[in-house]
Amino acid sequence: MLVSILGIPIFTILLMLQLAIVSRLPLLQGTADLLMLFVIGWALHERVKQAWQWAGVAGILVSLVSATPFFAPLIAFLMITAIARLLQRQVWQTPILAMLLMTFIGTILYHGITYFALFFNGTALPIQESISLVTLPSTLLNLILALPVFVLVNDLAHWFYPVEVI
Amino acid sequence: MKTTGSGFWQTTTLLLVGVGLVLFALSGYLSPLVGSILSPLVNIQEWLATRYMAVYEFITVPRDVATLRARNQQLEQEVTSLQAQIIELQQQLREAQVLYALLDFARSNPQGGQYVAAAVIGKDPNPFLKYVFIDRGSDDGLRRGMPVITNQGLVGQIDAVTATAARVRLITDPSSIVNVRIEPHRSEAQLVGSVTGDLTVEMVSQEAPLAPGDLVLTSGLGGTFPADLLIGQVISVRKQSNELFQSAAVQPVVDFSTLQAVLVITNFRPVDFTPLIPTTVP
Numbered sequence: 001m002l003v004s005i006l007g008i009p010i011f012t013i014l015l016m017l018q019l020a021i022v023s024r025l026p027l028l029q030g031t032a033d034l035l036m037l038f039v040i041g042w043a044l045h046e047r048v049k050q051a052w053q054w055a056g057v058a059g060i061l062v063s064l065v066s067a068t069p070f071f072a073p074l075i076a077f078l079m080i081t082a083i084a085r086l087l088q089r090q091v092w093q094t095p096i097l098a099m100l101l102m103t104f105i106g107t108i109l110y111h112g113i114t115y116f117a118l119f120f121n122g123t124a125l126p127i128q129e130s131i132s133l134v135t136l137p138s139t140l141l142n143l144i145l146a147l148p149v150f151v152l153v154n155d156l157a158h159w160f161y162p163v164e165v166i
Numbered sequence: 167m168k169t170t171g172s173g174f175w176q177t178t179t180l181l182l183v184g185v186g187l188v189l190f191a192l193s194g195y196l197s198p199l200v201g202s203i204l205s206p207l208v209n210i211q212e213w214l215a216t217r218y219m220a221v222y223e224f225i226t227v228p229r230d231v232a233t234l235r236a237r238n239q240q241l242e243q244e245v246t247s248l249q250a251q252i253i254e255l256q257q258q259l260r261e262a263q264v265l266y267a268l269l270d271f272a273r274s275n276p277q278g279g280q281y282v283a284a285a286v287i288g289k290d291p292n293p294f295l296k297y298v299f300i301d302r303g304s305d306d307g308l309r310r311g312m313p314v315i316t317n318q319g320l321v322g323q324i325d326a327v328t329a330t331a332a333r334v335r336l337i338t339d340p341s342s343i344v345n346v347r348i349e350p351h352r353s354e355a356q357l358v359g360s361v362t363g364d365l366t367v368e369m370v371s372q373e374a375p376l377a378p379g380d381l382v383l384t385s386g387l388g389g390t391f392p393a394d395l396l397i398g399q400v401i402s403v404r405k406q407s408n409e410l411f412q413s414a415a416v417q418p419v420v421d422f423s424t425l426q427a428v429l430v431i432t433n434f435r436p437v438d439f440t441p442l443i444p445t446t447v448p
């Protein structure tokens with residue numbers, strides 16, 4: 001329970017960093033997504049038990065702040081967590097590979113959900129430009145950031161769930 | 167006699183050799199020879215001078231190395247502190263310049279608008295959307311729909327407000343549509359944003375003499391923005407005879423990538439047409 005509550009200040013700080021810094025460092029039109037990477041890293045960690053709660057906190061925070069319609073970030077983060085948990089059970093022996101794979105899948109999924117949410121909200125984006133100028137650069141930036149975030153999340157998970165020595 | 171003659175020839179020979187050497191030297195024929203002789207000498211001289219200076223410095227340097235080290239450390243700290251101050255002051259100067267420009271604009275604006283200055287504190291985390299966050303909210307009199315400008319031109323419109331912050335939809339957002347007027351021929355058109363942040367004027371009549379360099383201003387139609395706010399300049403025109411309208415790419419006057427401070431026009435309220443929209447009667 002305490003760990004779930006701690007997700008709120010952690011994701012609030014991450015959201016502030018995202019809004020003030022990360023979103024202002026674009027590659028073409030794409031930007032990295034610190035919160036999504038953190039959600040992926042947290043969901044992939046074998047000891048973590050509050051992955052769903054943290055994904056929910058991150059999704060709600062981003063949905064409240066962002067102009068993305070229909071709480072699309074919340075839906076995207078929950079779906080990403082579901083896939084990450086599934087992947088973690090299958091290939092947990094190679095977590096870094098899983099992190100990179102999930103970063104790729106997560107970015108595509110999040111952007112796809114955003115694309116459809118905007119489409120149903122009345123904003124049809126040109127798909128070719130969206131992929132080449134937004135999604136692919138964002139994927140590259142996310143992949144670059146994935147490793148440091150993975151290390152950070154790993155340390156945080158070890159701090160929250162210390163190994164019990166018998 | 168014989169000795170005297172021999173001495174004369176010796177002297178003459180030496181003199182001629184000397185004069186010859188001088189002439190050779192003056193004409194530059196001896197330069198390679200002189201160079202090859204002087205080069206090792208210069209090297210030796212340099213080596214000696216360096217060693218001498220090292221020994222001289224060693225002898226004449228103050229003995230209190232600890233004091234010097236402490237003083238050096240203190241000076242390095244002062245330099246670091248001053249450098250930090252310079253960076254901070256440069257930052258403050260940049261902010262002050264932006265605010266002065268906004269203040270000048272507010273003072274010189276003949277429309278007599280009421281403005282609230284705000285700093286841009288963030289950008290929407292979704293890269294598909296062009297929204298920014300400002301540090302003023304409903305506590306400062308901001309309401310949804312209020313136009314946001316800089317001293318250069320139109321920035322966007324307030325989309326959501328909290329007590330202390332607001333979200334601004336930029337005119338470059340893909341969902342943004344602004345009714346505009348193109349000067350000098352006063353053609354009416356619509357300005358739309360895009361996912362790339364580029365601006366385009368659309369729905370321009372085929373008869374309009376649209377040309378690069380034309381100014382794009384808000385028309386005030388629709389009641390969402392006040393009239394005559396500068397937006398940008400036409401840079402290229404797309405006109406095809408088989409289309410109903412022509413369109414053009416617009417270069418905005420505001421640099422949206424480096425937006426730091428904005429003005430919110432607080433005495434302008436967008437017109438709400440909702441009551442006028444006919445509803446289906448059962």
